[in-house]
Amino acid sequence: MTEFQFPPPPESQSGDGRTPQQMPHDRQAEEAVLGSVLVNPEVYYDVAQFLTADDFFLHRNRWIWEAYTSLQEQRLPVDILTVSEELGRQSRLDEIGGPAYLTTLINNVPSSLHAEAYARVVEETATRRRLLAAANQIARFAYQTATSIEDVVNESEKSIFGVSERRLTHQLQPIKRVLSEYYDRIDYLARHQDETIGVPTGFIDLDRLLGGLQSSDLLIIAGRPGQGKSGFCLSVAKNAAQIYKRHVALFSLEMSNEQLVQRLLSQETGIDSQRLRMATLRDDEWPVFTQAVSSMGETQIYLDDTPAITPLQLRTKCRRLHMEVGLDLIVVDYLQLMTGDTRIDNRVQEVSYISRNLKALAREL
Template sequence: MDNTNKNTANTLSKFKQSTKHKGQPTLEYGKVPPQALDLENAVLGAMMLEQYAVNKVIDILQPDMFYKQAHQHIFEAIKTLFGRSEPVDIMTVNQELKKTGNLDIVGGSYYIMQLTNRIASGANIEFHARIIQQKYIQRELIRISSNIIKDAFDETTDVLDLLDKAETSLFEVAENNLRRSAVNIEDVVKEAIANIEEASKHEGNISGIPSGFHRLDNLTSGWQPSDLVILAARPGMGKTAFVLSLARNVAVDYNKSVALFSLEMSAVQLVTRLISSETEISGDKLRKGNLTTEEWSQLNTNISALNDAKLFIDDTPALSIFELRAKSRRLKSQHDIQMIIIDYLQLMSA
């Protein structure tokens, strides 16, 4: 009898129940994934009762955020109607579900009607929607963690690839779910005034990060936080040479941390060009190693500044947006980078 109970317990402990909709984690050891079915009912019911409720939460929620598959289809129908600027109510949602062939899947017209009977008002719908979003994020984190654990036990998995995959997955969850909302202009004015006061403390006209090119700095006041600056020119006009000089000036002359992502040239090629500029020895001589004794001495003396520079070069080819974001965040946390340079944007993968 004891052995039977022990076997039964072992079987139950290993039980996993797969789910029907995409992205939902498995049930393991009797645990139920985070969910809020009552709030899902309340939100969908309120959206079919009051138009303002739709406007409040339509940009907060996505179909996959609902735990119950029927609720995913209903919200998809509401979102489709909203996108076509059509009324959202029991009848229109019913018709849209019938058109897509999902009415029977969600439980028929009776279930749609029951959703509206369970809600008296949509007064707290935004708060309820945020909770649904939080539960979805928790489920996503469980799913990602489970995948990471599974891959970590696989001896054939490359550890660095696994780290990148983990960071990318986590940042993807943050990117897709933690969006900024509209802010009151009063708060923005206060932030702008604080920035102006901070800029007034700087000497000269430079309030941002200097480029080392004085005429350019006079025009831009230095590179400002959150600025996206695109350098465009025909091939062979010196774009890479310019950004290399810029990166060198910021890292060496102003002691700021810079990240340089090179999708075309290798890190060694870029550094060789920097050495050529720093030592005033031609790149051709450096490639051939055909240096005189004086040039060797000049080389060893002048590269000391580059050795101490806070310049970080990543030459990963076909870098994706998510990989760039993950690597940049890591460099920011570890080295407090102040500038990111990408050479060049067209070589990035989607």
Template sequence: MAISPQELSLHKLPPQNIDAEQAIIGGILIENDAIDKIVGILDQNGEDFYRDAHRKIYKAMLSLSNQNEPIDLVTLSSTLRSGGVLESVGGSSYLAALVESTPTAANIIYYANLVREKSLLRRLINSSTEVVTRCYAGGEKIENLLDDAEKIIFEVAQDKTKRSVYHIKDLIKHTFEAIEELSTREGHLTGVTTGFNRLDDLTSGLQPSDLIVIAGRPSMGKTALALNIAQNSAEAGFPVAIFSLEMSKEQLAQRLLASRAKVDLHRIRSGKLKNEDWPKLTTALGILYESPIFIDDTAAQSILEIKAKARRLTKQHNIKLIIVDYLQLVKGRHDADNREQEISDISRSLKAMAKEFNVPVIALAQLSRMPERRE
């Protein structure tokens, strides 16, 4: 007699790797900085962990990291005890055992990928089981079932294959070749140049550890200004990281090309280019190809994810300017009382990031149109 998918799922344990989960927790306790290597791999609520105890422990670790607190047996036990879950996760003795059984944090990225893979398999099983149940129940249009099944597979595939950081040259390298060297930094500035002389004269450049907020109503040119600053800074030799939570990497690349070539963006998007536009675009592409601009267009990122990615980029590419577009799209803490408090927490975290990395951070902010309506 054939066994249904539902019956089969009852006889088998879901995909899991407990050893890898334990190695991750032990590795972070041994080396606190290891959490920054995996925060972009694992779910921020610990849902990728199979054991509920490990979810709670990992969330407590993230909380300590977000507050710039050390993560050790004392602080972690205290945080879990404050949350009333220390004993339910195995107590301090279990945490100590995890440290004892983990010799090094060197392989933590490998372990995180293993845990993530098992989590994705569980998601796929759960979602597919739901679709199978609906198929057996009947009564639904086949088109709706097929559409939902496709969405499920696509969402899981997106989580598995996502790539978040792109160098600008990766977006255009198949079309144009690199040309001349970038201009060197202007010696009289103490900070990062914006490319706007009057602004640079007033500020002596964007200063390390500063948080600069560019605020404006929708469609008033905030992103265009930030991209101009990014382009000018990069061409002066300052590597720039852009976290775009609104526009895609392709949209940003088009805007950078249009700005650098001084060609109307609408003509680029519509393909209605004039003969004189092509030499300008060719020159602009050559310059941008060599520009140290790094783009992350992951939507709905948390401040912790941005911080972890920015830390890796800073170590790898000596980033001198970070741009976040825009503030209200960054995910804040789930326990914030209201959206205003959430935005305030995000702003403080961005300022802390600027100080920690010793680089200026530009955050774009959307202003409401409500005052205009009241007028």
């Protein structure tokens, strides 16, 4: 494999002999965060919601944050004495510069009131470093000519997704704000009684019972083999896209895209699937078939027949499609044919892992 290096950023190519630009980091911000916690331990709970030890560039600062975390897990107070003892127990106190460095952190804090702002700077520089690492990894994948381009693209998307996924955090909210949003929603629904709240399925009784398919929900259609689970899901997808103009992504691990289209057209025209497969249409059925093809072609249904798709692959495709057109409904047929992103010997645990990831995707989108 060919070894290479990225060229330094334009601003570092001044021709005056300066070294290339260093990895993004902010030493003062890191020290300000650590010092703020020593001055006011309560700020740890604010910044620990989004900041981790890996976000610190300097090793000694990373070790100090790990000591804070360890003390919190032991339910011990965080101060210069307890932190020194914890670092000493880990044989790291001398390596960070001893108690003198901790004292320096306290003395150099501009204001502990701005701890969250300092922490955001640390988080931002850490994200830039991860993006650079992902870019290097993608470049290495691209140079591996023996690897298929599909695998290269999938691994590249996985690298970028790993960076963006870390930024998906949800802060605690006061109940007053949630209640206000809920009141507004109930008020809207009261004034629009005839409208379906979520994505309509086209089945009147089911929509009346559920209020449509709700956003952020993961719904699993269960039943014995041959009971019509796939047919029901296809009907819901077709109705949502064709009648209610919603954007639908349909992933089939069991049927090809051509088979999916065949079943959708069979539902739309009432022509037997077997006769569609064999193209034995009567003369009076051709106009109906042509009209159905034209009508279905106007819908916003997106098909994918990747076999044994993993949760990460599905998530990547859905996120990309959601950014391009916006998704209202995702249908996966069916769960048992999916595989995990990592090898898991226990199939029950693997299905549980897949279900968790699908639920996380529903919440995210």
